[in-house]
Amino acid sequence: MKHLKFLLAIWQANLQSVMEYRVSFLTQVVGMMLNNFIYFAIWLIFFDRFKDVRGWGASDMYVTFGVLASAFGLVSLFFGNAFVLGDIVNNGRLDYYLSLPRPVLLHAVASRMITSGMGDFTYGFISYALSGQFAWDGLLRFILAILLAAVVFASFLILVNSLAFWVGIVSSFTNLMINAMLTFGIYPITLFDNYAKLILFTVIPAALMGAVPAEYIRAASWQTLAELLLGAMILLGLAVSVFRSGLKRYESGSAIQIEV
Amino acid sequence: MNFLRKYWAIFQITLINSLAYPGELIGRSLMIVPFMWIFHQLWKVTFGAAGTDIINGMTLHSTMWYLMMAETIELSRPQLARTISENVKDGSIAYILNKPYNFLLYQFSNSMGETVFRAVMNAVFGGLVVWWLAGLPPAPLGWVFAVPALLGTWIMNFCIACLIGLSAFLVEEVSPFMWIYQKFVFILGGFLIPLDFYPDWLQAIAKSLPFAYMIYGPAKLFVAPSMELLVHVLSMQAIWIAALGAILVLSYRRGVAYLTVNGG
Numbered sequence: 001m002k003h004l005k006f007l008l009a010i011w012q013a014n015l016q017s018v019m020e021y022r023v024s025f026l027t028q029v030v031g032m033m034l035n036n037f038i039y040f041a042i043w044l045i046f047f048d049r050f051k052d053v054r055g056w057g058a059s060d061m062y063v064t065f066g067v068l069a070s071a072f073g074l075v076s077l078f079f080g081n082a083f084v085l086g087d088i089v090n091n092g093r094l095d096y097y098l099s100l101p102r103p104v105l106l107h108a109v110a111s112r113m114i115t116s117g118m119g120d121f122t123y124g125f126i127s128y129a130l131s132g133q134f135a136w137d138g139l140l141r142f143i144l145a146i147l148l149a150a151v152v153f154a155s156f157l158i159l160v161n162s163l164a165f166w167v168g169i170v171s172s173f174t175n176l177m178i179n180a181m182l183t184f185g186i187y188p189i190t191l192f193d194n195y196a197k198l199i200l201f202t203v204i205p206a207a208l209m210g211a212v213p214a215e216y217i218r219a220a221s222w223q224t225l226a227e228l229l230l231g232a233m234i235l236l237g238l239a240v241s242v243f244r245s246g247l248k249r250y251e252s253g254s255a256i257q258i259e260v
Numbered sequence: 261m262n263f264l265r266k267y268w269a270i271f272q273i274t275l276i277n278s279l280a281y282p283g284e285l286i287g288r289s290l291m292i293v294p295f296m297w298i299f300h301q302l303w304k305v306t307f308g309a310a311g312t313d314i315i316n317g318m319t320l321h322s323t324m325w326y327l328m329m330a331e332t333i334e335l336s337r338p339q340l341a342r343t344i345s346e347n348v349k350d351g352s353i354a355y356i357l358n359k360p361y362n363f364l365l366y367q368f369s370n371s372m373g374e375t376v377f378r379a380v381m382n383a384v385f386g387g388l389v390v391w392w393l394a395g396l397p398p399a400p401l402g403w404v405f406a407v408p409a410l411l412g413t414w415i416m417n418f419c420i421a422c423l424i425g426l427s428a429f430l431v432e433e434v435s436p437f438m439w440i441y442q443k444f445v446f447i448l449g450g451f452l453i454p455l456d457f458y459p460d461w462l463q464a465i466a467k468s469l470p471f472a473y474m475i476y477g478p479a480k481l482f483v484a485p486s487m488e489l490l491v492h493v494l495s496m497q498a499i500w501i502a503a504l505g506a507i508l509v510l511s512y513r514r515g516v517a518y519l520t521v522n523g524g
């Protein structure tokens with residue numbers, strides 16, 4: 001409860017900060033929604049020509065793209081620093097968070113709001129509404145699924161960025177992993193053989209951010225929900241443990257930092 | 261000739277600079293590997309489902325090599341628009357404007373220095389993966405014809421990216437323009453799906469816009485080289501470069517006239 005209050009205070013400050021530049025805020029939100037619309041048109045062209053990929057059609061893509069976009073947007077909005085945690089470690093900027101009586105990881109990742117995330121988050125709902133699979137109980141499942149997919153994505157970002165404690169600069173590797181996660185997450189899961197699926201549930205858990213949540217939204221199933229919940233909890237536990245373990249190796253840069 | 265020497269020097273400096281961090285260069289270039297792998301999965305299934313080896317004149321082999329070239333072009337693009345918009349917003353453009361070189365030519369030399377090695381590395385990694393997945397690369401003539409078209413693509417991209425960057429003179433945030441430009445390249449350039457697979461009406465629209473000559477043109481020349489196509493692609497690129505270049509020079513002149521730099 002104490003942590004939640006703390007998070008709400010940070011998010012409020014972040015929101016006030018980005019709303020200072022309202023035109024920029026609106027431009028980014030609308031621009032990102034437009035960007036997603038245009039990007040999705042590629043899939044519409046593809047399915048118009050080829051109809052389906054092993055039983056996976058345009059309607060399934062709407063749902064998968066929707067859950068992925070909203071989960072990505074949620075993490076960008078509320079845990080924007082998770083994308084650049086490795087840089088924060090390398091530049092000695094963790095000093096600031098370590099010196100305050102608040103959970104270091106939570107404080108660090110929640111201290112930045114990426115405005116365009118609002119566009120992604122909103123677009124996800126529109127994509128679901130356009131899928132032709134919309135139902136009110138489905139909407140509740142959609143919300144639950146994006147929350148769990150966001151936990152998966154945020155945990156993955158923390159895990160990958162925490163490698164900075166051991167290997168130093170990881171920005172290229174992080175970009176590679178984020179791209180892989182999003183690319184594999186959006187493509188039809190039916191494309192992949194069993195070995196590839198194993199990778200998509202473990203090393204690059206893209207299936208837990210795209211295909212599995214989408215499956216749960218389409219048809220309520222306790223088993224799918226349990227898979228998603230279990231995957232999200234394991235990844236979160238792993239991310240926190242690896243970060244804590246890495247933190248023991250952290251060396252301050254003794255640089256003067258100003259966090260705005 | 262003397263006039264060009266300084267821009268050649270800028271190009272060389274950026275080129276050498278990009279080699280200073282080989283780990284970063286390789287790490288960035290590895291991004292093409294998962295993309296090519298997933299494209300192969302998608303198109304293998306798609307060709308299998310269609311029950312044919314050729315769709316609209318493209319085989320799985322030519323589609324994969326087409327996509328390798330398309331990815332190489334896209335992943336080699338420098339973040340020029342962002343750099344220029346940051347220069348404009350934080351006022352550091354003032355330090356570039358008062359140097360004895362033309363701002364646009366400086367940016368062009370700089371961006372080309374960043375692009376060349378990235379393109380080579382992407383082509384190497386992407387080529388190796390596609391070779392392993394789909395078979396031998398296209399005939400040498402494809403490589404020869406693709407190179408001048410690549411140069412045209414880079415110049416066109418420079419003009420558009422520069423225009424977006426300079427729009428920071430007028431608007432606070434240029435990122436949405438960059439995203440949307442990238443997506444137009446994706447769709448109307450035939451980046452993720454070769455234009456040959458598009459419906460006729462969309463092909464006609466795409467081929468009347470510059471984006472098709474930035475991705476589809478060079479990539480198609482790479483897998484299906486012909487003198488007719490080479491002349492068509494290069495002449496369309498020349499027309500678009502002339503048009504975009506003229507707009508860029510005019511916009512730059514107007515933008516600089518607006519510029520106010522405070523402090524020191």
